[in-house]
Amino acid sequence: MTKQHQSVLEGEILKHLNLREGSLIVDGTLGDGGHTELILKNTTGVRVLAIDRDIEAIKRAGKRLAPFKNRTILVHENFSNIKTILKKANVMSVNGLLLDLGVSSPQLDSPERGFSFMRNGPLDMRMNSAQETTAADLLISLSDRELALVIKEYGEERYPKRIVRAIRKAQTQKAITTTHQLSNIISSVMHLSRPTKIHPATRTFQALRIAVNNELDHIKKTLNDSIEILQASARIMVVSFHSLEDRIVKNFFKDEEKGCICPPKIPICACGHIARLKIITRKPVSPSAEEVQNNSRASSAKMRVAERIYV
Numbered sequence: 297m298t299k300q301h302q303s304v305l306e307g308e309i310l311k312h313l314n315l316r317e318g319s320l321i322v323d324g325t326l327g328d329g330g331h332t333e334l335i336l337k338n339t340t341g342v343r344v345l346a347i348d349r350d351i352e353a354i355k356r357a358g359k360r361l362a363p364f365k366n367r368t369i370l371v372h373e374n375f376s377n378i379k380t381i382l383k384k385a386n387v388m389s390v391n392g393l394l395l396d397l398g399v400s401s402p403q404l405d406s407p408e409r410g411f412s413f414m415r416n417g418p419l420d421m422r423m424n425s426a427q428e429t430t431a432a433d434l435l436i437s438l439s440d441r442e443l444a445l446v447i448k449e450y451g452e453e454r455y456p457k458r459i460v461r462a463i464r465k466a467q468t469q470k471a472i473t474t475t476h477q478l479s480n481i482i483s484s485v486m487h488l489s490r491p492t493k494i495h496p497a498t499r500t501f502q503a504l505r506i507a508v509n510n511e512l513d514h515i516k517k518t519l520n521d522s523i524e525i526l527q528a529s530a531r532i533m534v535v536s537f538h539s540l541e542d543r544i545v546k547n548f549f550k551d552e553e554k555g556c557i558c559p560p561k562i563p564i565c566a567c568g569h570i571a572r573l574k575i576i577t578r579k580p581v582s583p584s585a586e587e588v589q590n591n592s593r594a595s596s597a598k599m600r601v602a603e604r605i606y607v
């Protein structure tokens with residue numbers, strides 16, 4: 297049994313959710329159920345509809361949340377289908393939405409899931425094991441140009457072409473099917489002049505994971521759809537773990553906070569744009585030094601919160 301996921305920013309999440317008895321909150325990233333349990337333990341009449349695309353997460357969290365069975369609905373789905381999920385559950389609108397992005401510790405620590413270069417296993421990386429394409433498949437199906445672009449854009453890697461050349465050379469000998477095979481190939485061509493804090497394969501693994509799970513598109517769609525499902529004063533809070541995610545959230549909140557976006561020269565508004573969100577956290581909320589000391593995986597967490605307004 298892998299170690300339980302340690303939830304991040306618990307105090308800050310509770311503080312910002314503005315929980316009121318009778319509320320319905322959506323936890324779009326159930327994971328090990330830590331945040332859902334936090335909400336349920338600190339209230340008596342709040343219900344949580346919790347979603348995860350990983351069936352293992354639904355099973356594990358289901359056991360943990362058994363004492364709160366009458367206040368939880370667990371759904372094995374992609375959070376980007378939030379509107380359909382709510383429709384099926386006969387829910388028109390909700391009082392809060394939480395997204396704690398990325399992967400959970402059980403996912404990262406299970407070699408057979410293939411998320412980590414620290415553990416040898418199949419080069420998989422699918423959050424939903426029912427999905428067809430794995431990371432190993434992407435290494436075969438993407439062209440050199442596409443693969444380099446994925447590594448550059450999603451991994452913010454400085455040497456994508458060098459890595460692709462090494463991957464192609466290795467593939468002429470043998471198919472790349474394991475995490476250690478890939479991380480060794482990358483390490484063999486990354487002769488860094490200065491030692492860095494991160495492993496040379498970190499960025500490429502992040503890039504492949506984002507691509508396999510189409511993570512950024514799902515976040516964008518969900519943010520857009522959230523506007524339609526949040527009641528007045530309901531809050532949306534997103535915890536992200538790298539700058540690509542955080543940028544999407546920051547820009548979305550900023551755009552939705554704006555009223556008219558016509559050029560200043562136009563005397564009467566023609567765009568019809570109205571503000572739909574009020575930003576609650578101007579700067580992202582980060583974990584305290586104490587939290588990071590107890591949970592190193594929290595170190596890159598950044599939380600942004602906004603509130604639905606109807607004008």
Ligand SMILES: C[S@@+](CC[C@H](N)C(=O)[O-])C[C@H]1O[C@@H](n2cnc3c(N)ncnc32)[C@H](O)[C@@H]1O
Nearest residue numbers: 303325327328329330331348349374375396400
């Ligand atoms: C960081 S963990 C969440 C941990 C959880 N908040 C806790 O306290 O235990 C992220 C979870 O979100 C899930 N996830 C990521 N993207 C998803 C998506 N688009 N739809 C549904 N679940 C997703 C992952 O499978 C993973 O279990």
